[in-house]
Amino acid sequence: QVQLVESGGGLVQAGGSLRLSCVGSGGTFSRYAMAWFRQAPGKERKFVAAMNWSGGSTYYTDSVKGRFTISRDNAKNTVYLQMNSLKPEDTAVYYCAASTVYVYGRVQEDGFNAWGKGTLVTVSS
Numbered sequence: 001q002v003q004l005v006e007s008g009g010g011l012v013q014a015g016g017s018l019r020l021s022c023v024g025s026g027g028t029f030s031r032y033a034m035a036w037f038r039q040a041p042g043k044e045r046k047f048v049a050a051m052n053w054s055g056g057s058t059y060y061t062d063s064v065k066g067r068f069t070i071s072r073d074n075a076k077n078t079v080y081l082q083m084n085s086l087k088p089e090d091t092a093v094y095y096c097a098a099s100t101v102y103v104y105g106r107v108q109e110d111g112f113n114a115w116g117k118g119t120l121v122t123v124s125s
Contacts, residue, residue, distance in 0.1 A: 002027030009119030022096030033102035038092035047107035
């Protein structure tokens with residue numbers, strides 16, 4: 001099973017950008033569909049974005065469409081989340097997750113069987 005480690009979080013002003021990275025090890029990374037979830041303080045973890053094994057199919061939650069971009073580099077066993085035009089409401093711990101099955105439109109955590117420990121993103125107003 002793949003192990004995942006996120007990085008790239010930090011403090012940024014509203015309107016700024018960050019790029020999160022998630023590196024996988026211990027498995028065949030290119031076989032996994034990958035996703036990003038986030039958990040805001042005091043709230044449940046929620047879906048942000050996902051993509052299939054090749055990167056040819058992606059989908060996003062409505063609140064980040066046009067601002068966030070998920071991508072991957074299978075040669076580097078890495079998935080990215082480019083976050084632009086950040087808002088204070090984007091403040092959260094961001095987690096990457098892996099699944100052996102890609103289901104377009106799936107937003108539930110069920111089926112994602114590998115998770116990183118998260119990286120904190122704080123957007124100041």
